[in-house]
Amino acid sequence: MGQTARVSAVVWTAAGSLLAWLWLLLCQGFFWRTDVRLPPRRDPEAWPSVCVVVPARDEAAMLPAALPSLLLQDYPGRAEVFFVDDGSSDGTGELARELARLHGGLPLTVGSPGEPPPGWAGKLWAVRHGITLARARDPEYLLLTDADIAHAPDSLRELVAAARTGGFDVVSQMARLRVGSAWERLVVPAFVYFFAQLYPFRRIGKEGTRTAAAAGGCVLLRTETAERVRVPDAFRHAVIDDVALARAVKGGGGRVWLGLADRVDSVRPYPRLHDLWRMVSRSAYAQLRHNPLLLAGTVAGLALVYLVPPVAVVAGLAAGSAAAATTGGLAWLVMTGTYVPMLRYYRQPLWLAPLLPFTAFLYLLMTVDSAVQHYRGRGAAWKGRTYARPEAVPDEG
Known part of the structure; x- marks a missing residue:
């Protein structure tokens, strides 16, 4: 009974992830397409300074x-x-x-x-x-x-x-x-x-x-x-x-x-993970307006959307649940498909696409680290400068 309940929870969670991916695919401004380049243009009669x-x-x-x-x-x-x-x-x-x-x-x-x-x-x-x-x-x-x-x-x-x-x-x-x-x-x-x-x-x-x-x-x-x-x-x-x-x-x-x-x-x-980590973590918590509730929601959202599909596939195969493995696999497939255009834009091998959950996990850790550094009082540090927390910035007179 306990195992059945756990498998059922995995199936429902994977279904939630799949629904989230279908919504992202169709309703989030077709974000995954990479054909938004400079709009139609013509030379002006007089070029401005x-x-x-x-x-x-x-x-x-x-x-x-x-x-x-x-x-x-x-x-x-x-x-x-x-x-x-x-x-x-x-x-x-x-x-x-x-x-x-x-x-x-x-x-x-x-x-x-x-x-x-x-x-x-x-x-x-x-x-x-x-x-x-x-x-x-x-x-x-x-x-x-x-x-x-x-x-x-x-x-x-x-x-x-x-x-x-x-x-x-x-x-x-x-x-x-x-x-x-x-x-x-x-x-x-x-x-x-x-x-x-x-x-x-x-x-x-x-x-x-x-x-x-x-x-x-x-x-x-x-x-x-x-x-x-x-x-x-x-x-x-x-x-x-x-x-x-x-x-x-x-x-x-x-x-x-x-x-x-x-x-x-x-x-x-x-060149190193450390360099990329600093690039992302210095501003990730600022993106969330230094709000712990937004941080918690972001972590939960990243886990549901990016981490649940591969976990559901592995758990489903281990427990012999075709429903969990199939649902998680479909969500993972949609995720992978939406990432392919960006890899093509960057001229990268397409076998990197199924690894997006791992990369998303890294970004999750970078975001959490950004919040930790903020609450340690370090703010956003870049090139020898550490910027004050928003609440420490004086109001404009």
């Missing part, structure tokens, strides 16, 4: 592969680059100047904002400084991009053409992250997959929807909109600044578009 703002802290190792791609943009209008050295200790600012002297191209200005005041995240303080410098040129658009992002020569003109044609206030591309090491192959495509599951790209671009997100490595922003919604002052302490920016713009009546990039690539390596 653009200022590129690049915040950087200790990025000397990344700059040779990234900064020249910005300087050498094939853009028909007026454009220049404002590089903000955020207190680097590795010669980042001087290397940026040297690369500009070596490669030429767009004019480069290197500035330094000093240490951020209380209540400001370091990157956003640097972005604010760069935008302030850029406004002296009165650009129509700002391109906010990271120092580890390499752009194809036509990246800027394609972004601007898409923004002008579609009437978007924000056009953002999720840069293709580096996938070289074994851990990167296992974790990185899943990172983008999970992001798209939380913020389905198709919903972001639709008017009248509340879903809003951007990818901080590549954000083209209308300057007038930035001034109107107070970017980045309105979310100056945000750890997940790209989502905060998109929410501010959309909440202010602006239009936001986000999709996957074809030729915008991150050159930053994450």
Whole structure:
């Protein structure tokens, strides 16, 4: 009787997981599709002026592969680059100047904002400084991009053409992250997959929807909109600044578009699990608004959706329950099928798809670790800075 009850519980739990996957497959904005690329666009009659703002802290190792791609943009209008050295200790600012002297191209200005005041995240303080410098040129658009992002020569003109044609206030591309090491192959495509599951790209671009997100490595922003919604002052302490920016713009009546990039690539390596762990855990609990109830719900949801299917298959086979094994197997099959397009986008072998439950378990542990670090008072640590808990941030006067 006891074993029968346990098997029945496994069957019902697996059925719940299968129903969850059918809902995700059909009702979550088709998040699993990877065909959301730059929308239809045409060249404008007159190309608007653009200022590129690049915040950087200790990025000397990344700059040779990234900064020249910005300087050498094939853009028909007026454009220049404002590089903000955020207190680097590795010669980042001087290397940026040297690369500009070596490669030429767009004019480069290197500035330094000093240490951020209380209540400001370091990157956003640097972005604010760069935008302030850029406004002296009165650009129509700002391109906010990271120092580890390499752009194809036509990246800027394609972004601007898409923004002008579609009437978007924000056009953002999720840069293709580096996938070289074994851990990167296992974790990185899943990172983008999970992001798209939380913020389905198709919903972001639709008017009248509340879903809003951007990818901080590549954000083209209308300057007038930035001034109107107070970017980045309105979310100056945000750890997940790209989502905060998109929410501010959309909440202010602006239009936001986000999709996957074809030729915008991150050159930053994450060769070890430890590197990837830090990347995820530094902001995972912030994503949950530092709410323990949301954390508990997220852990339970990850377990039901990603861990139950393989457990049900193993338990069903061990107990001789065809119902448990079949139901769990169907849920696992749907999960695997939704992950295949992302693996193809990253040009990875499809045998990685059935391993998604293991990767999801790693993300579950990273999320819990993020909460543990928060309650230990460490906040979100990045490049030698530890940011205060939200409740410790002073209110705006």
